[in-house]
Amino acid sequence: MTTQIKTPKKLIEVALPLDDINMAAAREKSIRHGHPSTLHLWWARRPLAAARAVLFAQLVNDPGYQRELGYGVNKKEAEIKREKLFQIIRDLVKWENTNNEEVLNRAREAIWESWRETCHLNRNYPQASELFNPEKLPAFHDPFAGGGAIPLEAQRLGLESYASDLNPVAVMINKAMIEIPPKFAGQTPVGPLPEGEKQQSMMEDWASAKGLAEDVRRYGKWVREEAFKRIGHLYPKYKITQEMVVERPDLKAYEGEELTVIAWLWARTVKSPNPAFSHVEVPLASSFVISSKKGKEAYVVPVVEGDKYQFEIKVGNPPQEAKDGTKAGGRGANFNCLVSGSPIDGKYIKAEGQAGRMKQRLMAVVAEGKRGRVYLSPTSEMESVANQAEPYWAPSGDVPARLTGGTCVPYGLREWGNLFTPRQLVALATFSDLVEEAREKAVADAKAAGLPDDGQGLARGGSGATAYGEAVAVYLGFAVDKVADSGSTIASWTSQRDTIRSTFARQAIPMVWDFAEVNPLSDSTGNFIGSINWVFKVVDLLPATASGGAQQSDAATQSISLNKVISSDPPYYDNIGYADLSDFFYVWMRRALRKIYPTLFATMAVPKAEELVATPYRHGSKEKAETFFMDGMTRAIHNMAEKSHPAFPVSIYYAFKQSETKEGSTTSTGWVTFLEAVIQAGFSIDGTWPVRTEREGRSIGIGSNALASSIVLVCRKRETNAESISRRDFQRQLREEMPEALETMIGGQTGQTPIAPVDLAQAAIGPGMAIYSKYQAVLNQDGSRMSVHDALVLINRAITEYLSPDSGSFDADTQFCSSWFEQYGWSAGQFGEADTLARAKGTSVDGVKAAGVAESGSGKVRLLKWSEYESDWDPSKDDRTPIWEACHQMIRRLNNSGESAAGELLAKMPEKGEAIRQLAYHLYTLCERKKWAEEARAYNELIGSWHAIVAASHDVGHKGEQQGFDL
Structure with missing residues (x-):
């Protein structure tokens, strides 16, 4: 029996259609309805497209593996299969293919x-029955599951999927x-249809979780109706009187009507610092503009009379003073007193807030009209009703005093309950209580509908009526949490x-001076109900x-990963304080769901001490925080290396914070440190794929050094008996192995376009790091261990040498043009x-x-730009065609006539x-380094269109063959 596991290289270790993945990931950011990110807020989620593609490429064998094992597959056949x-x-x-079966x-x-190929290769391994069962795919695990995009996509691809995280949210x-x-897949709804609704069809499709979703919608409507009965009086309508119409003719269409209010706009107030007006609560308004939409402009006008003031709404273009609110224009003050003009500085505002004297004043009311929003002046009745609300419960716990993006604590909003108005607290507590009542109702309805009941809830693994009611x-x-997100005093109105x-709106809880209080019982x-619909x-x-399955677990000590496929997106350094931020939701989630998951919600707040985030205030200093983060992350990654299934690489997402591009490579101190941690944890690194989510077409980032949103590291457990090699041997292996790896990335002979030039510099680091990290160490001449930084320098040099026309694979004319272009661009230089x-x-x-490429x-000597080339150029009639000329003729044809025309030209010179x-890759790298944005864009677009160009060239060749046959 063999004791050595045979592990074919996976596709992700060789090549990816990265441009297609990145474009889909960028497009996904505009998808809203039905996207899992709208189920519940989480910060810095990975795009589903990227997660799905990475997992698929992590699971399938690269077609070239057969060549590695001595099978009779040549390079060309491997490329065709890879395509x-x-x-x-x-x-x-x-x-649109998310659920396309x-x-x-x-x-x-x-x-x-x-998988079956891999099982066959390892059929004689001693633990084959345990590790290589051809009838059962290995399960998946993400030890830093966060927002759940990666575990969800593993499940969608057919794997049993497990997720764990320290954070209960x-x-x-x-x-x-x-x-x-x-x-509850395939379960039909058990809840009664809301009043006035009819069953669509007795044969309605309740496959997957559709029935469960429908019950969420039905019971959600029940919760809303019950809430209206209990707290509807706190949300009065706004009656348009004849007197109002006299002042505002634009309200004529609503005279006598009662309009549903969708939001009340408030400004926080402090007592005037002017002693003569110290009894007056004056507004801290960042702006008085309510709507800046063309044709629907509206703004607040403060009317001051002595020591009193009121707000009125005007329609039309707002003047500058409306845009400024009560903000101070000069230094030394944040705001100006509305009644006296006295400056109000930040220290005074903080002192008032911390003393509990900060209040709020109603500035405007937004109602729903026949053709959109109607902006109305505040009334004493509206303000009085809001002040009548008496909360019977408020969340406790401290708002984080320090956050990267800002916090409201210095202004006296210290506890979570301080972030809500009394009316908001009443509404959220009412909705939370109704969740429990809806659970009881759903359990009873499920039993009545004939759903068997084992008496066990979700936390005990139940799957009957009790568990179903809890699922609803x-x-x-989750819908209550969504209402809280839009229903706090940190939520503002965007004009x-x-x-x-x-x-x-960002990863912080900053102070908001003028906030919007929405009506959760409206339809706006x-x-x-809107929150329910998002969830549904x-x-x-x-x-x-x-x-x-999902459970609370520490990534450094968990055992769930044993013999599972692993892909994970760990927290990066100090970018996001997940635990601090998620307490906002935890306090409401705990109130609504603690009876269902008592252990998960046993603590008053989200665990923070163990969270792998480098927060200096939590650890005493920046140095201690960094040590804590790197030690903990190394343990967590080592745990992955030890437990992951030996047949598959592990993929780890690394999110850039501050990085830069130098000499065509992505570098940063954090990046180098993270690579060191991964290697020290016992991994070798076989791939570094940049995943972008901010792209607008193929040319984004050109000229601005815009970098990948994250890098996917592809890792394998390093052999325990790995040897050390010399610096010279490392350089020799780079020269021998990098060209083929780069050729595969660039696309081989089949026209595939895995990687755009903008991403090549980063992705090409992967095969170089694979050489470096598979050894125990690479030793310098003095016997010291070569650092990751120094290895990256040598790897980038090997990439540059491969792409350079001086490498010997280009004709002499092209080598001259490249060197001249690097020095002069399209400008002229001396003949000598x-x-x-x-x-x-x-x-x-x-x-x-x-x-034909220079004048x-x-x-003087000057290279011709592609726009100056012959428009009717035919390579078959040109007896001197350097690659330089062919490349720029392709750019000219692509720019002027599109991919099909470029394909026709390529068909005449396929070799x-x-x-x-x-x-094109070389010239893109050169232009990007020199910040020649226009030129870089042209080369990048040629590569980005290459797949379509080659397909068009094949069509031309096929038509030619057909015509020749017919003749």
Whole structure:
């Protein structure tokens, strides 16, 4: 029996259609309805497209593995098979294919095929029955599950999926996405239809979690109606009187009507610092503009009479003073007193807030009209009703005093309950209590509908009526959290869009001076039914296929990962204080769901001491925080290395914070440190793939050094008996192995376009790091261990040498043009200098002039830009065609006539295709380094269109063959 596991390289260790993945990930940011990110807020989620593609490529064998094992597959055949896998990924990452079973089944079949191949290779391994069962795919685990995108996509691809996290809010999000839905897949709704609704069809499709989603909608409507009965009096309508119409003719269409209020706009107030007006509460308004939408402009006008003031609404273009609110224009003050003009500085405001003297004043009312928003002046009745609310419960616990993006604590908002008005507290507590009542009702309805009951809830693994009622309650609880997000005093009104800006518009809890209090019982922005609909649409589209599980666990000590496929997105350094921020939701989630998950919600707040975030205030100093983070992260990654399934690499996402591009490579201190941690944890690194989510087309980032949102590290457990090698041997292996790896990334001979030039510098580090990290150490001449930083320098040098026209794989004319371009761009230089350079490259100035790529005269030499090239150029009739000319003719044809025309041109010189692409990669890197944005864009777009160009060239060739046959 063999004792050595045979581990074929996976696709992710060789090549990816990265441009397609990144475009899909960027597009996904605009998807809202039904996207899992709208189930519950979580910070810095990975795009589903990226997670799905990475997992698929992590699970399927690269077709070239057969060559590694001595099978009779040549490079060309491997490239053709690889292109088929790329096409699966291209289809897989499209949002519209998220639940396309035909596309998903193709992916699942490819995964099964690779798994059975791997099992066959290891059929004689001693633990084959345990590790390599051809009838059962290995399970998946993400030890830093967070928002749950990666575990969800593992489940969608057919794997049993497990998620864990220290944060109970994250655990609940994962339970809601991968653990609960499969338990009730195919379940028909048990709740009664809301009043006035009719059953659509007796044969309605309740596959997957659709029935559960429908019950969430039904019981959600019940909760809303019950809430209206209990607290509806706190949300009065606004009656438009005849007197109002006299002042505001634009309200004529609403005279006598009662309009539903959708938001009350408040300004925080402090007592005037002017002794003469110290009894007056004056507003701290950042702006008086309510709507800046064209044709719907509206603003607040403060009317001051002595020591009193009131607010009125005006329609039309707001003057500058309305845009400024009561903000102070000069230094030394934050605001000005509305009644006296006295400056109000930050220290005074903080002192008033900390003393509990900060209040609020109603500035405006927003109602729902026949054709959009109606902006109304505040009334004493509206303010009085709001002040009548008496909270019977408020969340306790401290708001974080320090956050990267700002905190409201210095202004006296110290506890979570301080972030809400009394009316908001009453509403949220009422909704939370109704979640429990809805649970009881759903359990009873499930039993009445005939659903068997084992008496066990979700926390005990139940799957009957009791658990079903709890499942409905979980999603109702999520809707309450969504209402809290839009229903706090940190939520503001955005005049540009005439809607609410939620509490977490960014990853912070900053002070907000003028806030919007939405009506959760309305049918407009931030309402409860709207929140239910967001949740419903997500649950309706969840796969609910393979089983899944989520639990609270420390990544450094968990044992869930044993013999599982692992992909994870760990927290990065101090970017986001997940535990601090998520307490905002935890306090409401705990109130609504503690009876369902008593252990998970046993603590008063989210655990923080163990959280792997480098927060100096938590650890005493920046140095101690960094040590804590790196030690903990190394232990967690070591745990992955020890427990992961030996047949698969581990993928780890690394999010950049502050990074830079130098000499065509992505570098940062954090990046180098993280690589060191991964290697020290026992991994070798086989891939470094940049995943972008901010791209707008292929040219984003050109000229601005915009970097990847994150890097996916592809890791394998390093052999325990790995040896050390010398620096010279490392450099030799780079020279021998990097060219083939880069050729595969660039796309081989099949026209595939895995990587755009903008991403190549980062992705190409992978194969170089694979060489460096598979050894125990690379030793310098003095015997010291080569650092990751120094290895990266040598790897980047090898990449540059491969792409350089001086590498020997380009003709002499192209080598001259490249060197001249690097020095002068499209500008002219001295003939003598050009002549010397041309001779050194083995050509002449007359030669490159004759080739049609340069002009020479009056002692000057200048390269022609592609727009100056012959428009009717035919390579078959040109007896001197350097790759330089062919490349720029392709750019000219692509820019002027599109991909099909460029394909026709390529069909006339197919043998030059690979050299053209290699030159384009080189020139892009050169232009990006020199910040020549326009030129860089042209080369990047040529590579970005290459797949379509090659396909068009094949079509031309096929038509030519057909025509020849017919003749």
